[in-house]
Structure formats: C-alpha cells, structure tokens
Amino acid sequence: MDAVFSALADPTRREILRRLTDGRSRPTGLAAPFDASLQAISKHLRVLEAAGLVARKREGRTNHVELKTAGFGEAAKWLDMMERFWQRKLDALAERLEH
Amino acid sequence: MDAVFSALADPTRREILRRLTDGRSRPTGLAAPFDASLQAISKHLRVLEAAGLVARKREGRTNHVELKTAGFGEAAKWLDMMERFWQRKLDALAERLEH
C-alpha cells in the first residue's frame, strides 16, 4: 500500500494515470505532453508498475501501457475506512441535533 | 493533493490516522505503541497537519490531535474518478458478453 500511495503522490504519475483512462498508450505518447524526457517517464512507469497500477506489454519495438485495477483497490478500501469514520461522526452529530 | 497522498504513503502515519478514528489523542499517547520517539511522531504530525488530515489544539502543556476531513476529500474524489473508469470498463465488458 505504501507503494500505491507513494506512486499517487507524484502529479506527473497521476496525470499519466488520468490520461491512460482514455485508453492504452505508448511511453513516447505519454511523454509528449510533459516537459519530461522519455527516460523520466520510463522511470515513472516502472514505479507505477511496481505499485500494480499499470501493466506494460511489449509488441515489437513498441510498448503498450494500460491501467491495472489491482493496486487501486486497497488504497480505495483504506480511504473508505476513513470515510466510514466521518459518516459515523456526521450521524452522531445529526443525532445530537435532533435532541 | 501531493501532500495528501504523500502523507498517506507512510505506514506509521496511516496507523496514526487509524488510531485517531478511535478519538482524539495526544502526541505522547500516539507515540507509545510505536518504536519511534516522540520527536519522530511530532514530525509525522506536522506532515499530516500540512496535508490537512489532522489538527492540533494546544491546551496548557498538553496537545490534542484530531482527524480533519478536509484533506481526504480530494484524494477520495480522485480515486473515485479512477473507479468510475473501471466501472465503465466493466459495464462495457458486460455489454459485450450479452451479445
């Protein structure tokens, strides 16, 4: 889970993920809109891959990157736990306001 | 948002947050179950505070730490965006399976 949140902590990586929701892409294509070099993007992709957020599939000399759902699950579940806490707090507040 | 995900990337900080769902606590109390020193916890709290995840209120010589909802919202919203993407994918898959 460290790896997931840590991966999401970088704005470039979040933007990469967001752009991947429009469909799989290649490293070159992903690097284009950023000022970053292809190598920098390659490193980011390695981080994202290690966190289980993307997968790379080599086809010939090109590479295809796509989103993976595996990594997100735990992170979302953790935040859910926190949200349930707030919900309980809000419920308790509403309860008190009624009396 | 960088600050939020970055703050959540550390297991000690996540554990601090989880323990705060049982109610507000003091730095000394939070440090106890960890091997970490009070100073280390103090630094973690500063990070959590900067990310808008906790608030500290000084009362006399003691301090009270409590969860804040502010920071989590954006992070949860971002993950929601990702989840909507998966949902669309799953829907599309279901659609195709029906035909």
Add this chain to the structure above:
DNA sequence: CAAATACGTAACCTACTGGTTACATATCTA
C-alpha cells in the same frame, strides 16, 4: 520557586527520489 512534564525545533545523517546524460538493445525500414 525548583523540578518534572509535555511537548516543539534545530542540526545532522543516511537513504531514497526524480531528473539528466550516456549508452545498450531490439526491431523496423529503406
């Protein structure tokens, strides 16, 4: 008031991050 308590801050050290440049590798293409 003096000692103890509950912190916070500063300085320092090591390890990791993100970026760059340089180089290696594999595969199309002319």
Add this chain to the structure above:
DNA sequence: TAGATATGTAACCAGTAGGTTACGTATTTG
C-alpha cells in the same frame, strides 16, 4: 544490411524524507 526508431538501464547529482540527539520552552506540581 545500415540507419532510424522505440525504449530500457546505468551512473550520477541535487533535493527531500525520516530518524536521531541535543536543546529550548511553556506549564504543572511538589
């Protein structure tokens, strides 16, 4: 097959993170 293309890996570098020790400070308490 030579050259261009698409990408990965290695080495290095500055900046940041998390931990520790040392010290400062505001309250209690005896």
